Amino acid sequence: MLKFMLATSAIALALGAPARADFWSDAGAKYQGVTIRGVSESTPPSNYVKDVLAPQFTEKTGIVVEFETTSWDQMFDKAIKDMEANSGIYDFVYIEQDIIYSYLARDFLVDITQTLKDNPDLQAPDFKFEEFTTFIDNFRGENGNIFGVPMEAFIKVYLYRKDLFEDPAHIEAFKAKYGYDLAPATTFQQWRDNAEYFANLSQDDELWGTTVQASSGHPAAFYEFFESIAPTYGVYDWGIDGTTYAASVDKGGRMNSPEAKEALKFWVGLLEFAPPEATASTWDEVASTFAAGRAAQGWVYGENAAWIATNPEKSTVVGKVGVALPPMVEGVMEAAEKGEGYIGYYDGGAFGIPHSSKNKEAAVLWLEFIGQASVQADWAVAGSRVVHQATYDDPKVQEVNAKADGYFDLMRDKGYLFKGAPEYPFHAQVREVVAPFIYEAIVGTMTPEDALDAAAAAADAELIKLGYAKE
Amino acid sequence: MRNSTTGWLLIAPTLFILFITGFVPFIYVLVVSFFDWNTFAQNPEPTFTGADNFRELVFDKAFLKSIWLTLKFTAFVLISQLVIGLFLARMLLRNVPLKGLFRTIHTLPLMIAPIAVGATWRLLTVPGLGPIPHYLKSWFGIDYILSRFPDQAFATVVIMDIWHWTPLVTLTLMAGLSNLPEEPLEQARIDGASEWRIFWDITLAFLKPVLLTTIFIRLMDALRTVDEVWMLTGGGPGAETRFIGLHIWRVVFPKTDYGYGSAMSLITLYLTIVMCWLLYVAMTGMKENKA
Numbered sequence: 001m002l003k004f005m006l007a008t009s010a011i012a013l014a015l016g017a018p019a020r021a022d023f024w025s026d027a028g029a030k031y032q033g034v035t036i037r038g039v040s041e042s043t044p045p046s047n048y049v050k051d052v053l054a055p056q057f058t059e060k061t062g063i064v065v066e067f068e069t070t071s072w073d074q075m076f077d078k079a080i081k082d083m084e085a086n087s088g089i090y091d092f093v094y095i096e097q098d099i100i101y102s103y104l105a106r107d108f109l110v111d112i113t114q115t116l117k118d119n120p121d122l123q124a125p126d127f128k129f130e131e132f133t134t135f136i137d138n139f140r141g142e143n144g145n146i147f148g149v150p151m152e153a154f155i156k157v158y159l160y161r162k163d164l165f166e167d168p169a170h171i172e173a174f175k176a177k178y179g180y181d182l183a184p185a186t187t188f189q190q191w192r193d194n195a196e197y198f199a200n201l202s203q204d205d206e207l208w209g210t211t212v213q214a215s216s217g218h219p220a221a222f223y224e225f226f227e228s229i230a231p232t233y234g235v236y237d238w239g240i241d242g243t244t245y246a247a248s249v250d251k252g253g254r255m256n257s258p259e260a261k262e263a264l265k266f267w268v269g270l271l272e273f274a275p276p277e278a279t280a281s282t283w284d285e286v287a288s289t290f291a292a293g294r295a296a297q298g299w300v301y302g303e304n305a306a307w308i309a310t311n312p313e314k315s316t317v318v319g320k321v322g323v324a325l326p327p328m329v330e331g332v333m334e335a336a337e338k339g340e341g342y343i344g345y346y347d348g349g350a351f352g353i354p355h356s357s358k359n360k361e362a363a364v365l366w367l368e369f370i371g372q373a374s375v376q377a378d379w380a381v382a383g384s385r386v387v388h389q390a391t392y393d394d395p396k397v398q399e400v401n402a403k404a405d406g407y408f409d410l411m412r413d414k415g416y417l418f419k420g421a422p423e424y425p426f427h428a429q430v431r432e433v434v435a436p437f438i439y440e441a442i443v444g445t446m447t448p449e450d451a452l453d454a455a456a457a458a459a460d461a462e463l464i465k466l467g468y469a470k471e
Numbered sequence: 472m473r474n475s476t477t478g479w480l481l482i483a484p485t486l487f488i489l490f491i492t493g494f495v496p497f498i499y500v501l502v503v504s505f506f507d508w509n510t511f512a513q514n515p516e517p518t519f520t521g522a523d524n525f526r527e528l529v530f531d532k533a534f535l536k537s538i539w540l541t542l543k544f545t546a547f548v549l550i551s552q553l554v555i556g557l558f559l560a561r562m563l564l565r566n567v568p569l570k571g572l573f574r575t576i577h578t579l580p581l582m583i584a585p586i587a588v589g590a591t592w593r594l595l596t597v598p599g600l601g602p603i604p605h606y607l608k609s610w611f612g613i614d615y616i617l618s619r620f621p622d623q624a625f626a627t628v629v630i631m632d633i634w635h636w637t638p639l640v641t642l643t644l645m646a647g648l649s650n651l652p653e654e655p656l657e658q659a660r661i662d663g664a665s666e667w668r669i670f671w672d673i674t675l676a677f678l679k680p681v682l683l684t685t686i687f688i689r690l691m692d693a694l695r696t697v698d699e700v701w702m703l704t705g706g707g708p709g710a711e712t713r714f715i716g717l718h719i720w721r722v723v724f725p726k727t728d729y730g731y732g733s734a735m736s737l738i739t740l741y742l743t744i745v746m747c748w749l750l751y752v753a754m755t756g757m758k759e760n761k762a
Contacts, residue, residue, distance in 0.1 A: 084510065277599040
């Protein structure tokens, strides 16, 4: 009888007790019906967040995510205005690696490490800072705490058309014209020759020699030159001295150094062999150009590598894509190996929470959700981005890696040779005064030499005005 | 007295809204223009610098260039829109076949938001995708690349604005033309005046108030053009279509140079007022001289 009573009581207790849910529904219970709003650039990784991760999070927690994906300019414009005005429209914002220093300088962002320490009930079991790649270090404040949860990271690589470079007819014709073997470029001369050869194949075809991210009215051109081309000529950190903040050679900078001028001359010279849309191309158009089969080689943001190489609905060059490191002048690789330089651009971003957010706790849960190990592999396949070390070895990622000519392996093994933007709090301010001269060089209204002389002078003047450099 | 009080009470809400949305921001911009204030500077607080921002503007080549480009753009679009608008207005008041259909199609661009107009023209003109560069190249061998050739970019921006806003001019002038008194025109015809003479001396003279209003509206609109151009060319190639509105936007928002940007805004406002006033004096002065 006693046994029967005990058993009955146990069953009654079990039935009466609330169902044991997972962490997300438990943690989200307090915030049921809350709507958190975010803004980011419309890119493959962001679109995956909007289309896949946000609905999953809402289903598990009951917290609604309104995620706006817009143009790069609009994203920063909206996020910065919101944070400056303290209006609290956004609960999470995209923080590109290069803007984090400006945001930290203005104290825009919530300290996520501290928030989790202060609210242990918000700590998700599957979210650990130590699982991220070293890219997360870009989002640490002076106290070493994390202010942004990485959501994308990729390197800007040299993509080339394997089918063209391995075609015996092209190999023979190229050798006959240039006297050496056709191959993916390892020197700038080779890049130029490859570009010239493919651009001049036929007047009627739709194939050009190279992509160039040379929009003559958009900062994308500034970024390609200063973050991808100039470093391969040994000009780092935009040519601005990191201690004195001088840009011109006269003051100790390198923005208008002979190496920088040579780099700009080479890059602008490629426009002769680039498709007509090159001068209207940002990073998106460069990827589209390559995916449309309109260029034989080019610098392409890695976030596009996977879809270009594997998605036949969007790309005409599936199975034809080769990936390699960009060419560089002598000494740059050695400097990069020693950590004294870098060979190209390591880009990426995180989601951070503005101080102005009215739903910080719900936003923290959201950032943990997207930072879990379990969501990383599918996201990497969709957007060629990796922020967790373990993602590289996931079978799904390895499958895409094989089709994308080892892009993920290259990023894992050689990623340390690349670097993001310099840690300047005056990022947009200097870019805005320098970029117009890069546009002038693209259009041809200034020579590359004059453009960089003027750019360096303008950067010096701006840095003095901002109070960072001395007269 | 009671009527006057009621009148003031009725317009009070409007005056209040105008005060909040017009006067207060104007005063704020005026105050900020006397400060050096960039929130990403080493000292992010506003620092009073007197008239330094205004002094600097006088020597700012980029600012002066954008003013010049804006004036050039305004002159081109204003004259073109008036000539084409007047021609179309006269045509549409006559009994021409398919007049109704043409008037509807002609008016459609007015209903499109400027940003959408810019996006549409961008799709039409982007190399490798747009039909305009494709056909210009295949039919006439013309390389039409807005992002590479400044003249092409400027001309396209002008044509886009004419396409977008001429219907407004046409409609306004049609309203004006249909309200002209018949008697003076008939008298002139009886007296044997030529059609050209009638148009120049009578029609235009009666149309002057409508013309003046239309010119003012379009002048102010053209001087502050931003969204269409931003979408189509981004101000490029280089700075060849960076009109003053776009230039101020870049200084104030991406560059966050609030003090300097405010000074630019004020100078631009001053220029706009001066131009409108000169135009008004010129047109009303002509009338007085004739009288």
